[in-house]
Amino acid sequence: MKTRNLLVISAMAAAFSFAAEEAEGPNAVESCQTAIDNAAKDIPANATSAKYTLAAAKANLIDLDAAYNDDAESDQTKALAAKCDTYAKTIAAQAETQKVRNSTAEKWEKRAATARSIEAIQEQINKARTGKVNDLEAEKAKMKDQEARLQAEMQQNQEKFQAEAAAQEAALKAANQREADLQKELAEERAKAEARQQEAMNKLNELQSQMIQVTKSARGIILSMSDILFAVNKADLKADLKTSLAKVAGILSVYQQFNVSIEGNTDNTGSEEHNMKLSQQRADNVKAFLVEQGIAAERLTAKGLGMTMPVADNSTKEGRQKNRRVDLVIQDKALQQQEAK
Numbered sequence: 001m002k003t004r005n006l007l008v009i010s011a012m013a014a015a016f017s018f019a020a021e022e023a024e025g026p027n028a029v030e031s032c033q034t035a036i037d038n039a040a041k042d043i044p045a046n047a048t049s050a051k052y053t054l055a056a057a058k059a060n061l062i063d064l065d066a067a068y069n070d071d072a073e074s075d076q077t078k079a080l081a082a083k084c085d086t087y088a089k090t091i092a093a094q095a096e097t098q099k100v101r102n103s104t105a106e107k108w109e110k111r112a113a114t115a116r117s118i119e120a121i122q123e124q125i126n127k128a129r130t131g132k133v134n135d136l137e138a139e140k141a142k143m144k145d146q147e148a149r150l151q152a153e154m155q156q157n158q159e160k161f162q163a164e165a166a167a168q169e170a171a172l173k174a175a176n177q178r179e180a181d182l183q184k185e186l187a188e189e190r191a192k193a194e195a196r197q198q199e200a201m202n203k204l205n206e207l208q209s210q211m212i213q214v215t216k217s218a219r220g221i222i223l224s225m226s227d228i229l230f231a232v233n234k235a236d237l238k239a240d241l242k243t244s245l246a247k248v249a250g251i252l253s254v255y256q257q258f259n260v261s262i263e264g265n266t267d268n269t270g271s272e273e274h275n276m277k278l279s280q281q282r283a284d285n286v287k288a289f290l291v292e293q294g295i296a297a298e299r300l301t302a303k304g305l306g307m308t309m310p311v312a313d314n315s316t317k318e319g320r321q322k323n324r325r326v327d328l329v330i331q332d333k334a335l336q337q338q339e340a341k
Contacts, residue, residue, distance in 0.1 A: 028077060029065045032084035036061060039091035044102060050094035057087035063333065066298055076256050090182045097175040100168050107161050114154050121147055203251050204330075207244055220331035223248065224311075227266075227282075227324035235281035237289060245286065248328065249293035260295075261329040262286050262302040265309055267320035272306060280304025282326050 026034065036057050043050045064080040071077060124143060131139070204214050204221060213224040229241035237245070252258055264279030264286075283302035291297050312319035 027068065028072065028081040028084075029061070029068050032061050032064055032081060035084060035088035036091075039088040039095070043091065043095045044098045046102070047095050047098035050091050050098065053087060053090050053094060057084065057091065060084055060087060070296060070298070074256070079257075086182060090179065093175050093178040093182065097172060097179065100172045100175060104165065104168050104172075107164060111157065111161055114150070114157060118147070118150055118154065121150065199255075204248070207247060211240065212244055219329050220335075221329075223328040223330070225326045225328070226321070227326075230282060230326075233278070235278060235285050237285055242289060245289050246293055249290050249295050252290070252295050252299070252330075253293075255332075257333050258330050259299050259333055260290070260301075261331070262290075262300060263309070263327045263329060264302075264304040264306075265311075265323060265325050265327065266307050267310070267323040268307045268314040269320065276304050276306035278304070279306050279326075286326055286328070 036054070039057075040054055043054065060080060060083055064077065064084060067074060067077040067080055121143060129140075204223060207223070208214050211226045211228055215222050215224070225241060225244070229238050229244075230236065231238065252260065262283045264281070264283035266275040266279050268275075280303065283304050287297075287300045287302040290300055307314070307323070310319075310323045311325075312322035314320050314323060
């Protein structure tokens with residue numbers, strides 16, 4: 001009897017669990033996809049700014065999907081989901097602004113067409129004056145009647161146009177204000193990202209030494225590590241390099257918004273094939289070590305550049321030493337996305 005009761009209770013629990021799963025709404029990625037799709041449905045063909053924003057929104061959706069799959073409740077996932085809503089609103093505002101502009105242009109064209117009709121009628125009246133008197137009087141009466149009707153129609157259209165123009169101007173003003181508010185929000189987000197980057201720069205400066213140089217450029221924060229930190233003509237990481245990279249990993253774990261491009265470089269000694277292979281192996285080993293330290297692999301890219309990106313003259317010993325390096329290029333995702341627009 002006890003066994004039968006346990007089976008019944010288990011079946012009921014499974015049913016409640018299935019019902020709870022069925023009741024769940026769309027996740028952050030699905031909601032973002034729906035918001036972008038809805039905003040994209042009504043974009044006019046000539047709304048260039050809305051199309052640019054749509055492209056940025058799709059790029060943000062890709063980042064959101066990756067972040068959601070990694071950790072659905074992370075701060076990064078929530079921030080990207082919030083940004084998705086901002087993009088959707090921006091697209092809608094930009095599309096509405098273009099619609100207002102298109103409608104205004106159409107109204108002005110109708111008004112011009114009416115004016116041309118009146119001008120043509122007036123020309124006909126002038127020509128009629130050269131004909132016979134009786135025919136002229138009859139034609140004039142007919143023309144005047146037609147002109148009166150057209151004038152009345154034009155007056156009516158003018159009043160209607162002015163009312164519509166006033167409404168459209170108000171709508172355009174409101175749309176411009178919404179767009180300005182959204183641009184302000186994006187600017188504030190950029191300021192926060194730049195502040196994060198500067199804060200990280202201050203922490204990374206503590207690693208500054210003869211073997212590691214820390215600089216800032218348009219690409220982001222660059223940690224340039226001398227090949228002294230590797231075994232000669234090898235890709236193995238020395239203990240000093242591992243210690244420094246562990247500190248870098250600690251900083252990256254705090255600033256989840258940062259992505260890192262790992263770039264291996266060599267001087268011009270040796271064959272091109274050998275240098276390309278060695279630089280790629282060193283970049284791969286640095287990436288692998290950072291992953292071991294808990295940094296998500298999707299935040300890291302590794303590429304060997306061989307001798308293609310020298311920073312000094314390869315004709316001198318000092319220049320060749322500077323060119324034998326591995327660079328960590330650290331960029332804030334928010335700044336990357338805004339610059340990609």
